[in-house]
Amino acid sequence: MKIVLAGGSGQVGQVLARAFVAERHDVLVLSRTPHRAPASLPWRSAEWDAQTLGPWAAELDGADVVVNLAGRSVNCRYTAANRAAILDSRVFSTRVLGEAIGRAARPPRLWLQSSTATIYAHRLDAPNDEATGVLGGNEQGAPDTWRFSIEVALAWERALDEARTPHTRKVALRSAMVMSPDRGGIFDTLLRLVRLGLGGTAASGRQYISWIHEADFMAALRFLIAHDDLAGAVNLATPNPLPNAEFMHDLRRAWGTRIGLPATDWMIEVGAFFMRTESELVLKSRRVVPGRLLAAGFRFNFPEWPAAAADLCARRRAGDDPS
Secondary structure, X not given: OEEEEEOOOOHHHHHHXXXXXXXXXXXXXXXXXXXXXXXXXXXXXXXXXXXXXXXXXXXXXXXXXEEEOOOOOOOOXXXXXXXXXXXXXXXXXXXXXXXXXXXOOOOOOEEEEEOOHHHEOOOOOOOEOOOOOOEOOOOOOOOHHXXXXXXXXXXXXXXXXXXXXXXXXXXXXXXXXXXXXXXXXXHHHHHHHHHOOOOOOEOOOXXXXXXXXXXXXXXXXXXXXXXXXXXXXXXXXXXXXXXXXXXXXXXXXXXXXXXXXXXXXXXXXXXXXXXXXXXXXXXXXXXXXXXXXXXXXXXXXXXXXXXXXXXXXXXXXXXXXXX
């Protein structure tokens, strides 16, 4: 297949690019700053600004699948400038891809559009699936930053819905945190805390963490490519999210660290300020489950966090080994 991967220079994009190339697909990565792929993984690249049509659009004509992961990282302080960049980078890239697909003489049959599991409400009482899940934004007492994240997610999916692509199936990937041993990803950040002895319970520890192993994320995309009956919003998350306290305990055990200092709410707020990020990433409960994938027959390789954490830690140790 020919696969166009927009925003493929990020951590998740690199996971997908490596996997698709290893499967001998023709992969083109669209990036604001194209870089050469490793010699062992020869994907092609093209420059785009994620806002306007350009020569890159011709690559969509005759492509089989488009995957859009473009968007400014949310790992920052939500200043006015950063808020505008977070929102605009997602909405504009989605709109221009929709325009390019709509103009293509031979449009791709499938558009996999990144979204986020953060679209669901903060809750502890029950999981959110696609059919019965509660969308966020109206939680009583929720900080303004939490409402902003919901507004971004809704605008992101609205831009996908509004794209006029009658010959292209569209899927909104409501993804949880993708766990891979690569540097710079969320697992790398969490593991660094564990290695420093700081990977204890955050706040009450009751808030849920939804996650997905990179192997299952990739397998889910293959599943969506193969199943023409799946369109619309699809949750990409393990069937078994778990509270922060259990999640961090299992990660410490997988790495072999016994000590993990806990962090109170105010400590998290102070730490987030100095790390130039937002406490929402730690304090909001994301209890999301993959209802549609399970109903369609998808099977997870790593449905439980202890086994996933053990695999990721072992692979990270092997990568750190200078021998």
